[in-house]
Amino acid sequence: MAQSLKFCYQFLVNNFFILLLIPLSIAILIKTMFTSPEEIMCMYNSMHLTSVHLLCASFVVVYILTLFVVWRPRPVYLVDYALFKPPRSYRVSFAGFIEHVRMGRLFSEPKSVHFQMKILERSGLGENTCLPPALHYIPPTPTMAMAREEAELIIFSAMDSLLQKTGIKPRDVDILILNCSLFSPTPSLTAMVINKYKMRSNIRSFNLSGMGCSAGLISIDLARDLLQRYPNSNAVVISTEILTPNSYKGKERAMLLPNCLFRMGGAALLLSNRRADRRRAKYRLAHVVRTHKGADDKSYGCVSQEEDSEGNVGIKLNIDLMAVAGEALKSNITTIGPLVLPASEQILFALSLFGRKIINFKWKPYIPDFKQAFEHFCIHAGGRAVIDELQKNLRLTNEQVEASRMTLHRFGNTSSSSLWYELSYIESKGRMKKGDRVWQIAFGSGFKCNSAVWKCNRTIKLPVEGPWADCIDKYPVHIPEVVKL
Structure with a gap:
């Protein structure tokens, strides 16, 4: 009964103007049918319109249309994207990882080994994740030279694939944006790309670092702003993280966690504002919403790169990370909700907010049903706890978080x-149809929660090239709560 009432409410509110327009249109049609041509001409003559009036009215209409065309935002299209697939020789099984830890003399203390084993057991990762060659050595050799080799392998592989898929030539790229948080050499990684592909000298290049796992959507936002400024342009966005120089060698538990979760990966995207790319583009960018909670000390310090008591550098994840992420998500939802939610959900959310502010602040807040706004969800695969928490807070089904869980695995x-x-997983499953809406959510140090909304421009046909091509038929797989090692 409650479901039926909710459905009726949603139907009435979301289609209010259509339901209002139907009887109004019928009334106008009936009135017109019973009005003779003589009566219509009489009404026209009674307004005393002259050619000057008609000319002024035409000028106003043309002026308004011109302003609309000139000032409206340029559409930004995601033409296509390419992903890095690590060679199978880089694979790190659970047994191999633990054996490496024990033999590496870096974490030989039994408590550190046991802790990392427990993390892996509950991590949600599978047996096919990969680490760069430098971290396969015993002990690891995180040199600058090997870090550059990892960067070149990931970035150039993804870039080569993107150029092949889109047919764009390197000298035709107008804007280049690359984000890599922890490895920021000189010359920059964007300079490395420009040198490799001999891009032209007036290319606009940007190298983003230190912005965490949400930096990919920050790059998208920057690319969008630049494409709004420069017409008839395209932008290549590259997102990656270089692991070679960033493996933690100490014993502090809060800093050992990233060692167990982070693996090799990278993506290259081609964005465009050209009308000629509208038909072949996969997606159109609808919204980007960025939330930064860095003004709060607890949020600012919950993810940080620092030294432990023995001078070993690593990424420290504080125990209140999930609480901070939840607060950042609430702020982001408050901003993005009015942009994407149907009227029925916005009214309920506004009433809940009003009730908490005015009547009783202990009222349980209403969480909007984002399943009415999106067909697909891409939650940053930062860890099992992140996916679980967002699934619970947003009341998503197992299928709606499947792409995130399987990507992590x-x-x-x-x-x-x-x-x-995650987006490639959805495509490879044949689930992406024209008109579908995708919500990407990512978290990053600082602390940040960023969102991007895409609308599918054309149905994605199978088979889909990419890193899932040789294994998509095996997924989804069952991921137990604990994998005994």
């Missing part, structure tokens, strides 16, 4: 590129 936490592995 197959590729691990690939930082800012994980959203694109």
Whole structure:
């Protein structure tokens, strides 16, 4: 009964203007049918319109249409994207990881080994995730040279694939944006790409670092702003994280966690504002919403790169990370909700907010049903706890978080590129249809919660090239709560 009432409410509110327009149109049609041509001409003559009036009215209409065309935002299209698939020789099984930890003399303390084993057991990762060659050595050799080799392998592989898929030539790229949080060499990674592909000298290049796993959507936002400024342009966005120099060698538990979760990955995207790319583009960018909670000390310090008591550098994840992420998500939802939710959900959310502010602040807040706004969800595969928490808070089904769980299982936490592995999973399953809406959600240090909304421009046909091509038939797989090692 409650479901029926809710459905009736949603139907009436979301289709209010259509339901109002139907009887109004019928009334106008009936009135017109019973009005003779002589009466219509009499009404026209009674208004005393002259040619000057008609000319002024035409000028106003043309002026308004011109302003609309000139000032409306340019559409931004995602033409296509390419993902890095690590060679199978880079695979790190659970047994191999634990054996490496024990033999590496870096974590030889039994408590550290046991802790990492427990993390892996509950991580949601599978046996096919990959680490770069430098971390396969015993002990690891995180040199600058090997870090550059990892960067070149990931970035150039993804870039080569993107150029092949889209047919664009390197010298035709107008804007280049690359984000990599923890590895920021000189010359920059964007300079490395420009040198490799001999891009032209007036290219607009940007290198983003230190912005965490949500930096991919920050790059999208920057690309959108630049494409609004420069007409008839395209932008290449590259998202990755280089692991070679960032493996933690100490014993502090809060800093050992990233060692167990982060794996190799990278994505390259081609964005465009050209009308000629509208038909072949896969998606159109609808919204980007960025939330930054850095003004709060607890949020600012919950994810940080620092030294432990022995001078070992690593990424420290504080125990209140999930609480901070929840607060950032609420702020992001409050902003993005009015942009995407149907009227029925906006009214309920507004009433709930009003009741909490005015009547009783202890009222349970109403969580909008985002399933009415989106067909697909790409939640950053930062870890099992992140996916579980968002599934609970947003009341999503297992199928709606399937792409995130399977990406974490197959590729691990690939930082800012994980959203694109998830989107590729949905495509490879044949679920992406024309008109479908996709919500990408990512979290990053600082603390940030960023969202991007895409609308599918054309039905994605199978088979889909990419990292899932040789294994998509095996997924989804059952992921137990604990994998005994």
